[in-house]
Amino acid sequence: MITPNHIPAHLSPDVGPWPDELWSKELAGAARDVKTLLNAVQVHPQNLQYPADTSAKFQLLVPRGFIARMRKGDADDPLLKQVLPTLEERKASNEFTRDPLAETDPAQGFMKTPSLLQKYQGRVLLITTPGCAINCRYCFRREFPYTQHRPKGHQEALASIAADPSIDEVILSGGDPLLLSDKQLSQLLNAIESIPHIQRIRIHSRIPIVLPERITRGLMDALERCRCQMVLVAHTNHPQELNDATARALACLKHSQITLLNQSVLLRGINADVTTLAELSKKLFAQGVLPYYLHLTDHVAGTEHFFIGDDEAREIYAQLQRLLPGYLLPKLVREQPGQASKTLMY
Numbered sequence: 001m002i003t004p005n006h007i008p009a010h011l012s013p014d015v016g017p018w019p020d021e022l023w024s025k026e027l028a029g030a031a032r033d034v035k036t037l038l039n040a041v042q043v044h045p046q047n048l049q050y051p052a053d054t055s056a057k058f059q060l061l062v063p064r065g066f067i068a069r070m071r072k073g074d075a076d077d078p079l080l081k082q083v084l085p086t087l088e089e090r091k092a093s094n095e096f097t098r099d100p101l102a103e104t105d106p107a108q109g110f111m112k113t114p115s116l117l118q119k120y121q122g123r124v125l126l127i128t129t130p131g132c133a134i135n136c137r138y139c140f141r142r143e144f145p146y147t148q149h150r151p152k153g154h155q156e157a158l159a160s161i162a163a164d165p166s167i168d169e170v171i172l173s174g175g176d177p178l179l180l181s182d183k184q185l186s187q188l189l190n191a192i193e194s195i196p197h198i199q200r201i202r203i204h205s206r207i208p209i210v211l212p213e214r215i216t217r218g219l220m221d222a223l224e225r226c227r228c229q230m231v232l233v234a235h236t237n238h239p240q241e242l243n244d245a246t247a248r249a250l251a252c253l254k255h256s257q258i259t260l261l262n263q264s265v266l267l268r269g270i271n272a273d274v275t276t277l278a279e280l281s282k283k284l285f286a287q288g289v290l291p292y293y294l295h296l297t298d299h300v301a302g303t304e305h306f307f308i309g310d311d312e313a314r315e316i317y318a319q320l321q322r323l324l325p326g327y328l329l330p331k332l333v334r335e336q337p338g339q340a341s342k343t344l345m346y
């Protein structure tokens with residue numbers, strides 16, 4: 001086969017997936033405290049604008065490969081700021097609460113079973129595992145009571161999906177569903193695809209970006225075997241997160257016939273400018289991924305310093321639209337309680 005010469009060598013599927021054993025070692029070697037992270041990125045604590053929080057309840061977790069993409073010695077690095085806990089998170093404000101969406105409030109009726117959430121018509125969200133391969137400081141699930149929703153198998157959730165023919169899509173979420181082993185994931189996919197009315201399975205995962213070594217032959221096999229159409233929504237906020245390793249991971253997934261989309265979160269001090277966002281869209285597309293959503297953050301306690309208001313967001317977005325072809329423009333959305341979908345903000 002002739003490889004068209006506009007495809008960079010690292011995008012060729014010939015480079016292929018990573019060996020099976022590597023990713024769990026990479027994850028075991030991830031930075032889990034402030035000192036290790038700051039040492040690795042060669043940032044002196046005194047150079048931080050806000051002091052690091054060495055006892056944050058939402059624990060620091062960053063794989064080494066992600067740290068390697070940070071600029072050494074730069075306290076203002078956009079990747080570092082996504083993962084370093086600082087005292088800014090302790091800002092208390094009435095407006096920013098632990099569970100602003102009240103997703104788990106039984107009175108709302110969103111929880112169909114302890115691990116199954118349905119807010120929107122036709123699609124359900126399955127909480128597969130509480131953990132992630134990275135802990136993002138802006139995460140809206142940082143206060144999510146996972147221990148109450150830790151699935152002991154998904155029998156109840158699967159039975160609920162099987163009983164409702166109006167559902168044609170299952171979203172695997174978490175946490176990060178790609179933290180499941182190949183075997184666990186295979187079993188789950190098998191169980192879902194055996195429900196006849198399910199057409200699509202969607203995986204929401206930051207792992208192809210933050211732990212690309214997770215993309216193994218075994219994972220590709222599990223995804224390729226599935227009867228349903230597969231969609232993976234990756235999560236990238238800044239063009240600097242994308243490198244040869246992410247290109248390789250995404251090329252493998254694409255080779256497995258998976259539709260690749262990306263969601264980003266609009267974050268003050270990280271990507272809330274038109275130049276960064278335009279570059280992100282173009283670089284994602286160069287790696288085979290289409291922009292899907294650009295989320296406005298919710299009022300989650302501890303994330304106020306990242307927050308961008310609606311008017312400012314709309315202004316950035318209007319500029320972005322002028323710079324990009326329509327297919328590279330993500331949809332600007334916010335999650336509003338009581339709505340039947342995400343709310344388009346433009």
Ligand SMILES: *Cc1c(COP(=O)(O)O)cnc(C)c1O
Nearest residue numbers: 117118119120123124125171342
């Ligand atoms: C965001 C979300 C979805 C997916 O919404 P899409 O607009 O289809 O991407 C589904 N369920 C829940 C609970 C969500 O929060």
Ligand code: SF4
Nearest residue numbers: 132134135136139206
């Ligand atoms: S990977 Fe996603 S779910 Fe996990 S901490 Fe980051 S934003 Fe939250």
